[in-house]
Amino acid sequence: MMAGSAGAAELESGGKLLLTGGVSALEGSAGGGLSTWAVIAGNETSRGVGGKVHATYVDVSDYKLRAYGGAVGLFDRVELSAARQEFDTGATGAKLGLGKGFTFKQDIVGVKVRVLGDAVYDQDTWIPQVAVGAQWKKNDQGAIVRAVGGKDDSGVDYYAAATKLLLDKSLVLNGTVRLTKANQTGLLGFGGDRNDDYKAQFEGSAGWLVSKRLALGAEYRTKPSNLGFAKEDDWMDLFAAYAVNKTVSVTLAYVDLGDIATFKDQRGLYVSLQAGF
Amino acid sequence: MIRHNALRSALAAGFALSLSGLAQAQDVPPGEQPVDPYVQSNANAGATPLADKATFEAFHGKAGLARIASDLVDRNLADPRIKDIFATADTVRLKRTLTEQFCYVLGGGCDYTGKDMTQAHKDQGITGRDFNALVENLQWAMDKEGVPFAAQNKLLAKLAPMARQTIERK
Numbered sequence: 262m263m264a265g266s267a268g269a270a271e272l273e274s275g276g277k278l279l280l281t282g283g284v285s286a287l288e289g290s291a292g293g294g295l296s297t298w299a300v301i302a303g304n305e306t307s308r309g310v311g312g313k314v315h316a317t318y319v320d321v322s323d324y325k326l327r328a329y330g331g332a333v334g335l336f337d338r339v340e341l342s343a344a345r346q347e348f349d350t351g352a353t354g355a356k357l358g359l360g361k362g363f364t365f366k367q368d369i370v371g372v373k374v375r376v377l378g379d380a381v382y383d384q385d386t387w388i389p390q391v392a393v394g395a396q397w398k399k400n401d402q403g404a405i406v407r408a409v410g411g412k413d414d415s416g417v418d419y420y421a422a423a424t425k426l427l428l429d430k431s432l433v434l435n436g437t438v439r440l441t442k443a444n445q446t447g448l449l450g451f452g453g454d455r456n457d458d459y460k461a462q463f464e465g466s467a468g469w470l471v472s473k474r475l476a477l478g479a480e481y482r483t484k485p486s487n488l489g490f491a492k493e494d495d496w497m498d499l500f501a502a503y504a505v506n507k508t509v510s511v512t513l514a515y516v517d518l519g520d521i522a523t524f525k526d527q528r529g530l531y532v533s534l535q536a537g538f
Numbered sequence: 539m540i541r542h543n544a545l546r547s548a549l550a551a552g553f554a555l556s557l558s559g560l561a562q563a564q565d566v567p568p569g570e571q572p573v574d575p576y577v578q579s580n581a582n583a584g585a586t587p588l589a590d591k592a593t594f595e596a597f598h599g600k601a602g603l604a605r606i607a608s609d610l611v612d613r614n615l616a617d618p619r620i621k622d623i624f625a626t627a628d629t630v631r632l633k634r635t636l637t638e639q640f641c642y643v644l645g646g647g648c649d650y651t652g653k654d655m656t657q658a659h660k661d662q663g664i665t666g667r668d669f670n671a672l673v674e675n676l677q678w679a680m681d682k683e684g685v686p687f688a689a690q691n692k693l694l695a696k697l698a699p700m701a702r703q704t705i706e707r708k
Binding site: 273275276277278306307308309337379381382383384385386428429430431470471472473 | 585665666667670671673674677687688691692694695696698699701702707708
């Protein structure tokens, strides 16, 4: 009895089943690769604290994107995340008149709260795990952002996400509605000459669980097109997420980011290495 | 049936002491400890059976489920994370009732004679981490039996909501 009481006050680490905490999304929160899900980062259960760190590299036709960050999961209820993104224009920078290797950097701080449901245990109901969250984003190139028609170098995205594991079908589904003004998720600033209002965007993911360790799937993310100088396209990817062990997981994806800043058909490889605890 | 009745008649005729012994043996299966009386019902299994028998067959029928239940219990007893929870368990009974439960929910036509999930896990102080540790051991046992992953998930989908009755320390 005494031992039980003492134990109740201690934080437990670990305990989540493989991959049930999702992987790290590009913006630092737990999710798929391009989209943010309702799951809480880290391996902790409702009685503990966990977390996740990630490093992600995206190599498309004319640009490269590096992202790294971490997230803390509190009691499988609240997630705090931080990420830095570096959007490297490489040789394309010179063609855009920005200079070779010109890099936009964006910092993102996020908070997410699970409000209802349990994606894993609630297999006898259709009710998904639902979370709401916000992401504060700050771009370091305010002058360039304004020069191309952007209104602001910082912005806040608000979202509601629903994640459902359909275990009897070995499927995981997620849908997220995001209110955002971000141009290319904020890499090109917020708001623009064409539109400066919040617009609801959708992120959809579907994954097939091949084994305990491996999930294959696809994602689609709609985006606003606020800037007059270049239309912005939706993003999509085909991914494979593999849990090497309880700590390390790797996500490989083929991404299609559409047109970015007048450069067409940005397709290529997405690779992300993550460690969860 | 006739032979059974004949046996009963013979016992009734003159082996009263043996009869009482036999009645007790029928109530408590061989090798198991007696338990306090409770109402037996398939509703105690905590999930409705699958309509399709394909999954049950993917588990190699009741014999496969018995091997899985046995491996699961043995692995739990050897698992430092959760062995204390099982330290005082009647493992013979646990293996039997788990086999019945798995067989029932997979539509194998068995009857479940164990307690309901709340009663069966009462006062054990089970946490979500304990629950997941058992799931991992069950996955190990199903892998050992050679059950395909998609079929494994159909059983896990039936068992997962039982977290609500079994996890006491949330």
